Amino acid sequence: MSHLEKLTISLGVRGRTSFIDGIHLDNCILSRLPHLHTFVFNIITDFVGSTEHFEPSADHIRRTFIQRGHHADCYIDYHHVNMPRCHVYSVPLNMERMRHISHGFPGGTFINVRILSMLDDSHSFEHNFFAQISRSFPLLSRLVVRNTTPQKEKRSHQLVKIDLTVSMYISIMWNSFFLTSKHVYLVFASFMFNMNT
Known part of the structure; x- marks a missing residue:
């Protein structure tokens, strides 16, 4: 898989302690794909139970992707006190x-x-x-x-x-x-x- 040049993912993740952002994705997945030149994503992280009082903004999450060369948009719903939801996706979204x-x-x-x-x-x-x-x-x-x-x-x-x-x-x-x-x-x-x- 290290020779993968194009990756398209649609991912829903529940029960983490933080949102999946560009830093996490880069450290855990993308850094292991040195030949990757196209990355298209649609990622939803919900029911996040954070022990910290830091609530990242959509702008913060978006910047973690853009700083790594991925055009992205994002929004976050904090409608439930302990169950926020983050949706981040490629722009343009080719899915x-x-x-x-x-x-x-x-x-x-x-x-x-x-x-x-x-x-x-x-x-x-x-x-x-x-x-x-x-x-x-x-x-x-x-x-x-x-x-x-x-x-x-x-x-x-x-x-x-x-x-x-x-x-x-x-x-x-x-x-x-x-x-x-x-x-x-x-x-x-x-x-x-x-x-x-």
């Missing part, structure tokens, strides 16, 4: 899947992503977030949404009718759309409305 984005997702353009899952049980996915998702992932073929928190902002006047053209577009482009939510109609209608605007 067809992106897993478990949450309300903290900063946006961007992901033209290669065809399969997206959204997961957040502590914050609702609001209308503006769905607008951001529809702009960020223009070529989705599968969307999985898991959210148990009701939307705070009800936009019923915008959600009443869904244009037939948009419905046809969705039928043609999406292979599947899965929702796990107590508020399925609002989530779906909000996303459909954003596809039309």
Whole structure:
């Protein structure tokens, strides 16, 4: 494996005492791959139980990757006191899947992503977030949404009718759309409305 030139990883890690950052990745994996010239990553570290009071910022984690020559973006959710979550990924992301984005997702353009899952049980996915998702992932073929928190902002006047053209577009482009939510109609209608605007 030491002659590996290209590495693409999508990694979910739970139960560490710290987030996986560029320093850790470089020391434990990348330094052992001297011929590596392309590294694409999508890493989520969650349920981190830290004994320290240091809470690294997304900027701090991002810099640990950039200082090692990896273009990256990152966001951190500290929504549970002892269970923070960090999502760091290559920019541009040359993967067809992106897993478990949450309300903290900063946006961007992901033209290669065809399969997206959204997961957040502590914050609702609001209308503006769905607008951001529809702009960020223009070529989705599968969307999985898991959210148990009701939307705070009800936009019923915008959600009443869904244009037939948009419905046809969705039928043609999406292979599947899965929702796990107590508020399925609002989530779906909000996303459909954003596809039309």
